[in-house]
Amino acid sequence: MLVAAAALLTGCGSGPNQVGSAAIVGSTEVSLGDTQKKIEAALGKPGLLDQLRLQGDKPADISREVVSRAVQHVLLAEAARRENIQVSDDQVDAELTREGGIDALVEATIYDRGSVREAVRDQLVSQALARKLLTRVAVTVDVTNATSRADAVAKARKMASGPAGAAAVLAADPRAQRNLQLRAALVPQSAASFLFGTPAGSVVAAQTSPAPDGWTVLRVTARTTKAPGGGDPKASSVSQLDDSTLDDIGRRFTQPLAQELGVRVNPRYGVWDPLRLAVLAPGTPAGLVLPAALS
Numbered sequence: 001m002l003v004a005a006a007a008l009l010t011g012c013g014s015g016p017n018q019v020g021s022a023a024i025v026g027s028t029e030v031s032l033g034d035t036q037k038k039i040e041a042a043l044g045k046p047g048l049l050d051q052l053r054l055q056g057d058k059p060a061d062i063s064r065e066v067v068s069r070a071v072q073h074v075l076l077a078e079a080a081r082r083e084n085i086q087v088s089d090d091q092v093d094a095e096l097t098r099e100g101g102i103d104a105l106v107e108a109t110i111y112d113r114g115s116v117r118e119a120v121r122d123q124l125v126s127q128a129l130a131r132k133l134l135t136r137v138a139v140t141v142d143v144t145n146a147t148s149r150a151d152a153v154a155k156a157r158k159m160a161s162g163p164a165g166a167a168a169v170l171a172a173d174p175r176a177q178r179n180l181q182l183r184a185a186l187v188p189q190s191a192a193s194f195l196f197g198t199p200a201g202s203v204v205a206a207q208t209s210p211a212p213d214g215w216t217v218l219r220v221t222a223r224t225t226k227a228p229g230g231g232d233p234k235a236s237s238v239s240q241l242d243d244s245t246l247d248d249i250g251r252r253f254t255q256p257l258a259q260e261l262g263v264r265v266n267p268r269y270g271v272w273d274p275l276r277l278a279v280l281a282p283g284t285p286a287g288l289v290l291p292a293a294l295s
Contacts, residue, residue, distance in 0.1 A: 022067050022269065023279075025074040026261030035070055039063045041112035048110065062110055064279040067269045069110075072277065073118065075254040076125045078261070083132060087124045095120050126250030127243060130191075133253050134238050137184040137196050138227035139220060144169055144176040146205070146215035153288060155217045156205035160290040166219055183227060184249075188238055192248035194275045197255030198289065199223055205288040206275050219292055223256075251277060259289065 022035035042062045043049065052062065080086070099105055102116055111119050142159070146152035158165040170176040184191040198204050200223040208216040241249075255277060263272045270279045275287030 022266050023071050023272070024262075024264045025071055025258070026078075028074050030067070030070045030074065032266065035067060038070075038110075038112060038115055039066050042066060042110040045107070047107070060281065064270055064281065065110055067265060068278040069119065069122075071258075071263055071265070071272070071279075072251055072254070073122050075257050075261075076122050076129070076251070079129055079254050079257055080125045082257075083129060085125055085128045085132065087121050087128070091124055092117055092120050095124060123243075123247055127246040128250070129253055130241075130246040130250035131238070133184075133225050134188060134191060134249060135185040136225050136227050137191070137253070138182065138222075138224050139184075139196055139198075139200075140179060140181050140222035141195065142166060142170055142176070142178050142219040142221065143180060144173045144217050146217055147213040149205075149207070149215065149285060152205040152207075152215040152217050156203045156288055156290055159217060159219050160203040160292040162293040163295065166292075169217070179221070185238055188241055188249070189245070192245065192252045194218075194252070194255065194287070196223075197252040198275075199256040199259055201292050201294055202259075203290045203292045204275065205290075221294055225253075 020032050021029040022032045023030040039062065043059055049059070052058075096102055096105070096117070099120075100108075102113060105111065105116050105120075106113055109116070109119070144155060144159075146155050155169050159169050160166075170178055182195070184196045190196070194204060194206065195218065198218065198220045200220050202220050204216075204218040204220070206216055206218075208214055255274070258277065259274060263274070265272045265279050267282065270282050271284070271286050272278075273280050273286040274289045280286055
């Protein structure tokens with residue numbers, strides 16, 4: 001739900017007019033001027049700022065959240081086009097009413113009056129994307145653990161080098177899992193994780209636990225959005241997911257699109273994390289995604 005966004009958290013570069021863009025997604029530029037106006041509007045809400053400060057967040061966190069949502073808007077719009085998902089004005093109006101109206105949402109979230117309808121539409125698109133794809137997404141992965149970022153990066157690079165390198169890394173870990181086949185519909189509460197969003201032919205290194213040694217290295221050998229939907233014993237659980245979970249899952253399903261198009265963020269805001277699908281503070285290590293040789 002949009003109200004939850006209130007709990008989430010102002011360069012230059014190469015490419016098509018990066019200096020005048022907050023971000024670039026494929027060939028689409030996210031306007032720097034428009035983004036700054038949205039950030040200033042959010043920072044002008046004393047009640048919201050007070051709430052965020054109590055949670056330990058800072059104004060820069062709001063800036064990064066605004067840019068993250070702007071990038072996700074571009075990704076969701078393209079996903080909707082490809083999947084023929086349409087959200088009508090009447091649906092947006094109904095959702096606005098259900099969530100208390102525009103004034104209530106503007107007061108409770110980072111959005112201003114000019115962007116709250118867009119945010120609601122994105123939410124509805126994301127939920128529709130989740131409902132459409134959840135029973136059809138399946139992956140096959142190899143998984144191993146690492147004890148530090150350096151260890152994870154080294155293992156990821158070796159696994160990405162080819163089948164022999166991957167086999168060597170997996171053989172060295174007695175707890176490694178090989179050829180693990182998973183369907184998102186059977187574990188819907190985990191469907192919003194990068195496990196189900198990473199394209200085939202990729203190796204991922206990510207910190208999956210707050211512990212310093214809580215690192216996972218994942219090689220995705222297959223991913224499909226066309227798995228047969230019939231016969232899933234837990235498929236009915238999809239209809240029981242709440243709107244917030246569906247929203248998270250739908251945004252996760254744009255991860256392959258983000259990787260295909262490419263996302264670049266103006267350095268004044270931070271760096272794009274291809275696994276969290278969000279902008280991180282400058283200097284914060286992002287998740288690693290490497291192309292993998294599968295044969």
